[in-house]
Amino acid sequence: MNKQNRPARLKAALLALALALVLVTLLWRELREQRPAAERTASPAPTGQALIERGAYLARAGNCMACHTERGGAPYAGGRGIATPFGTVYAGNLTPDASTGIGAWSAEDFWQALREGRSRDGRLLYPAFPYANYSRLQREDADAIYAFLRSLPPVARANTPHELRWPFNTQLALAAWRTLYFKPEPFEPQAQQSPAYNRGAYLVQGLGHCSACHAARNVLGASNPLDLAGGLIPMQNWYAPSLTDARQAGLMDWPLADIVALMQTGVSPRGSVQGPMAEVVLHSTQHLSQTDLQAMATYLKALPASPRPPPPARLAQANTAGAALYDKHCVQCHGAQGQGVSNAYPALAGNRAVTMDSTVNLVQMVLHGGYPPATAGNPRPYGMPPYWVDLSEQDIADLLNHLRSSWGHSAGAVSAVDVQAARSRR
Amino acid sequence: MLNSLRLILFAALLSPLLAAAQSTAPAPFEDSMAQRSMACTHCHGVQGRAGPDGYYPRIAGKPAGYLYNQLLNFKEGRRHYGAMTQLLDPLSERYLLEIAQHFAALQAPYPPPLATRASPALLERGRQLALQGDAARQLPACTQCHGQRLTGVLPQVPGLLGLPRDYLNAQLGAWRNGKRRAHAPDCMASIAKGLAEQDIEAISSYLAAQPIPADSRPQNARAAQPALAANTAAQECGGTAVAAGVR
Numbered sequence: 001m002n003k004q005n006r007p008a009r010l011k012a013a014l015l016a017l018a019l020a021l022v023l024v025t026l027l028w029r030e031l032r033e034q035r036p037a038a039e040r041t042a043s044p045a046p047t048g049q050a051l052i053e054r055g056a057y058l059a060r061a062g063n064c065m066a067c068h069t070e071r072g073g074a075p076y077a078g079g080r081g082i083a084t085p086f087g088t089v090y091a092g093n094l095t096p097d098a099s100t101g102i103g104a105w106s107a108e109d110f111w112q113a114l115r116e117g118r119s120r121d122g123r124l125l126y127p128a129f130p131y132a133n134y135s136r137l138q139r140e141d142a143d144a145i146y147a148f149l150r151s152l153p154p155v156a157r158a159n160t161p162h163e164l165r166w167p168f169n170t171q172l173a174l175a176a177w178r179t180l181y182f183k184p185e186p187f188e189p190q191a192q193q194s195p196a197y198n199r200g201a202y203l204v205q206g207l208g209h210c211s212a213c214h215a216a217r218n219v220l221g222a223s224n225p226l227d228l229a230g231g232l233i234p235m236q237n238w239y240a241p242s243l244t245d246a247r248q249a250g251l252m253d254w255p256l257a258d259i260v261a262l263m264q265t266g267v268s269p270r271g272s273v274q275g276p277m278a279e280v281v282l283h284s285t286q287h288l289s290q291t292d293l294q295a296m297a298t299y300l301k302a303l304p305a306s307p308r309p310p311p312p313a314r315l316a317q318a319n320t321a322g323a324a325l326y327d328k329h330c331v332q333c334h335g336a337q338g339q340g341v342s343n344a345y346p347a348l349a350g351n352r353a354v355t356m357d358s359t360v361n362l363v364q365m366v367l368h369g370g371y372p373p374a375t376a377g378n379p380r381p382y383g384m385p386p387y388w389v390d391l392s393e394q395d396i397a398d399l400l401n402h403l404r405s406s407w408g409h410s411a412g413a414v415s416a417v418d419v420q421a422a423r424s425r426r
Numbered sequence: 427m428l429n430s431l432r433l434i435l436f437a438a439l440l441s442p443l444l445a446a447a448q449s450t451a452p453a454p455f456e457d458s459m460a461q462r463s464m465a466c467t468h469c470h471g472v473q474g475r476a477g478p479d480g481y482y483p484r485i486a487g488k489p490a491g492y493l494y495n496q497l498l499n500f501k502e503g504r505r506h507y508g509a510m511t512q513l514l515d516p517l518s519e520r521y522l523l524e525i526a527q528h529f530a531a532l533q534a535p536y537p538p539p540l541a542t543r544a545s546p547a548l549l550e551r552g553r554q555l556a557l558q559g560d561a562a563r564q565l566p567a568c569t570q571c572h573g574q575r576l577t578g579v580l581p582q583v584p585g586l587l588g589l590p591r592d593y594l595n596a597q598l599g600a601w602r603n604g605k606r607r608a609h610a611p612d613c614m615a616s617i618a619k620g621l622a623e624q625d626i627e628a629i630s631s632y633l634a635a636q637p638i639p640a641d642s643r644p645q646n647a648r649a650a651q652p653a654l655a656a657n658t659a660a661q662e663c664g665g666t667a668v669a670a671g672v673r
Contacts, residue, residue, distance in 0.1 A: 072502030266516075278516035332453065333464075341455050368509060369465050374518040381517075383465030386509050389479075 023179075030124070030175035047147055055148025058141050061292070062134075062207040063284035067091040077101070077155040082128045083235035084221060087164035089128040097154035110146040111139060115184050124174040126162065127182070132225045136187035136206035181222035193302075200299030203292060204228075208284075213240035213276060229306050232360065237422065238275045239358040244306040248356050251301045259297035260290070265377030271353065272346055272372040275364060282373035312357065312412030315405070322402025325395055329387060338407045344382040349407035359400060359414050363422040366396050393419040459528040465513055466525070473534040480590035489644050490523075490530035491582030495608065497522040504607040505600075536588040536638040544631035552632025555625060556586075565620055568629070571613075576636070578644035585644055591634035598626040 059065065068091045070079035078093035078101075093101040102110065102120075109120040117131035118124060125131065167173045187206055189198040204210050205225055215223040216231035223231065230242030230249070241249035251259050254270060262268040263285040266278060273281050285293065330348075334340050338349030348354050353361060364370075369386040372378065391399070393416040400419075404411035455461065460473075466485070469477050474486035485493060499505040501514045501522070514522065542549065554560075556576070559567035569576060571583050578585035586594070600606035601618030608614060621629075 070503075072504060282516050282518075333455075344455065344457075344461075368512050369468075370513060371465065371516050373516040374521040379518065380462060380521055380524070382462050383513065385465045385468030386513070387468075388509070389469065 023176075026179045027172065027175045030178050031171065051144050051147045052151045053148075055144035055146065055151075057287070057289075058145050058207060059148055060284055060287045061203060062145070062209065063280060064094065064145070066279060066283050067128075068094050074153075074155040074157070076149065076152055077157045079157060079160055081160070081163075084128055084164075085234050086168040086221065087162065089126045089162050089164065090160035091129075092159050093155065093157050094149050095152045095155040095157075096150045097156050100156050100158045101154060102149060103154060105146075107143050107146045110149075111142045114142050114145075117178070117182065124171055124178065126164075126174065127177070127221065130209040130212045130225075132182055132185075132223075133206055133209035133211060135184040136202070136225070138187070138202075141207070177220060177222070181220070185225075194298065196295045196298045197302060198299075199292065200295035200297065203296050204299055208296070210243070214243055228300075228303060230358075232358070233276060236276060237360055238364060239356075239360045240276070241352075241356060241358070241361075242306065243300055244303050245308075246305065247308075248352060250303070250305065251297070252303070252305060254301065256294060256297050256301065259301060260293045261377070263288070263293050263296065265375050266373040266381070267343070267378050271351065274370050274372060275361065278370070278373040281375060286373070286375040286377065309357065314413040316401040316403075316409070316411055316413045318405045319398055319401055321395070322398035322400070325391070325399045326402050329390065330399075333382075333384070338403075341382075345384075348403055349409075354403050355409050355411040357412055359412075359418060360422040362400055362403075362414075363396060363419050366391065366399065367423060392416075393423070459524065463525055463528060466529070469509075473532050474529045475534045476537070476588070476590070480592050481596070483590075483593050484536075484588055485529045486532040486534045487643065488530060488584050489578055489580050489582050490527045491580070492578070492584045493526035493529055494523050495582060497526060499606075499608065504609075506605055533643070536642055539588070539635050539637060540590075542591075542631060542635040544628075544635070548628050549632050549635065551625075552628035552630070555629050556632055563620055565617060565625075568633075573645040575639050575641070575645065576633070577639065577642050580644050580646045583644070585642070586633050587636050587638050587642070589634065591630045594630035594633055595626060598630060602626070 065075055067080055067082060068076050068078050070077070073079055074095070076094040078091045080091050081088040082091065095101040096103040098104055105120050112118050113120070113125065113129075114131060114134040114137055116135070117127065117129065162169065187202050189201070193201075209225075211223055211225045211227055213233050214230060215225075215227035216229070217223045217234060221234070228243040230240060230245065232239050243249050243251065246252055258268045258270050262271070262273060263281060265286065266273050266281040285296075288296075333345040334348050335345075338347060338351075340347035346353075353365075365384065367386060367388040369384040371383040372381040374381055387396075396419045397414045397416045400414040403409070404414065460467075467474055469482045470485050471477050471482070474484060476482065476484040496505065497514055498519070500507060500510040501517075517525075544552075555565065556568040559565045559570070568586060571579065572586050573579045573583070576586045597606060598618055598621065601614050602621060604615065606615075618626075
């Protein structure tokens with residue numbers, strides 16, 4: 001029997017060897033490209049006040065500061081931990097300090113980091129830094145951001161070492177990940193589309209790195225920079241709704257002006273932003289020019305719709321416990337007909353955030369409350385209280401089932417177990 | 427006749443129900459800071475008078491500078507409470523200042539203190555530390571910075587009365603182990619680090635048991651100045667804090 005199997009085993013062994021060789025070659029290619037900084041051609045760095053200002057604007061568009069600033073720390077000096085399923089990645093110091101920041105970096109080094117996800121010394125960077133998006137940047141924009149960062153006061157703050165589990169803490173694992181999921185891809189404008197569409201696509205796919213939240217990640221944390229079909233934000237317990245589904249956050253039916261208003265002020269006649277998106281509006285999109293916001297809105301509105309998912313297996317049922325909780329806690333602001341108060345409290349009737357399949361954001365809102373962002377366009381927002389003190393998981397399930405079956409809604413049922421899951425996945 | 431009697435009886439029976447229905451009807455929406463800050467008062471009590479479970483502190487009538495600094499401290503990681511941080515993250519500094527000023531301006535009456543279960547010896551120890559300090563251990567009295575009446579000093583030293591014992595214990599503990607911090611110079615941290623656990627228990631028990639003086643408003647800094655003069659370190663600290671002021 002063994003003798004009969006020998007040729008088959010030999011074949012399998014040869015195949016395994018061939019696969020291993022291919023893999024080693026690919027990994028070697030990834031790791032081999034670690035060139036010392038001196039080998040790269042040092043082109044003179046462009047400078048000038050106009051360039052710095054453009055860089056500051058683009059850094060806003062990329063919301064670089066949100067990750068590269070520790071809570072209460074110096075702007076851009078790094079140190080904020082980004083929790084991932086593989087451990088915590090700490091953002092680096094981007095101020096021009098010579099030893100701890102990017103003081104010794106050339107414009108070329110900076111461009112390499114954005115486009116290829118490699119540090120100045122050739123080390124592979126973790127994709128929590130969304131270089132799959134940033135590889136779409138144009139060189140002039142990278143240079144402008146570089147000039148802006150070089151204009152900041154240098155802050156001596158040594159980078160915090162990442163706290164990742166084995167094997168994710170090895171360069172070999174990163175090389176393997178990149179072999180599978182990453183290739184620098186420059187932005188390709190579509191000739192048949194308008195300049196506004198292409199500008200919007202450039203911002204959304206590139207600097208805006210919208211897909212970092214609005215796309216699902218696979219088990220190894222990879223997502224497609226062109227995908228905006230929605231995804232659970234790892235470790236944050238918020239669901240970034242699909243921008244290609246009209247029943248979630250798809251904008252195909254929205255007037256352009258409402259999309260712009262939402263990104264500019266955080267509120268619009270059709271809904272307001274909460275949670276992680278509130279911070280994106282606060283720190284990034286509210287500062288963008290009308291032209292760029294309209295461009296982004298044009299692109300987002302034109303995204304092709306993804307296929308409709310199957311209807312929920314079990315529908316939410318009206319229930320007296322949920323109705324009583326609504327009358328006690330919610331009716332004062334959201335109204336007996338779920339109509340809300342214009343410019344203050346969102347309507348719940350017909351609100352996609354209420355009827356969407358994923359209920360994690362609803363649970364977050366009920367548990368923790370929240371304010372829309374205090375923006376120049378909406379400087380004094382109205383807030384919702386946290387209810388984790390008052391409501392049990394069963395109460396929240398009852399309440400959400402009430403919301404999801406009232407006012408003509410027919411959305412999926414929520415159980416106390418769902419609420420617990422949404423609550424504990426932090 | 428009988429019918430009208432019945433009607434009157436019916437109306438009489440119904441009227442309490444109608445009144446009840448009226449009192450539970452939702453308050454009409456108003457374009458006000460009270461309306462905007464319902465996210466705060468849900469835990470901190472109506473008008474910010476104090477929360478339901480003895481842990482959410484009173485915020486009404488505290489100095490605006492103090493409240494504003496606390497909001498920044500939560501936002502910038504010098505105080506740690508997830509529920510607060512999550513609420514404040516999307517708000518601008520300008521709006522946080524307005525929220526602080528709103529609650530500072532509320533002069534809501536205080537409830538009487540809860541009956542204390544602390545021993546007379548513990549309360550006496552607390553009284554000594556709060557009113558006299560402990561010169562041998564370089565511990566200033568609470569009154570040196572928080573005002574002779576312990577109702578706070580404008581613009582940013584909070585009052586210490588009308589707060590639950592659990593809250594005071596937790597805060598002094600947090601100052602002591604570095605979990606709660608303030609802008610430099612962080613004098614409260616250095617004082618708390620000099621306190622033993624029994625000191626904290628004594629001070630918290632004493633403060634929580636004190637009745638509120640008729641004038642519960644924070645003193646202004648000028649009036650409190652002679653008290654500060656007795657202790658050079660405290661004066662320097664208080665002076666710098668005042669200068670640091672509202673950003």
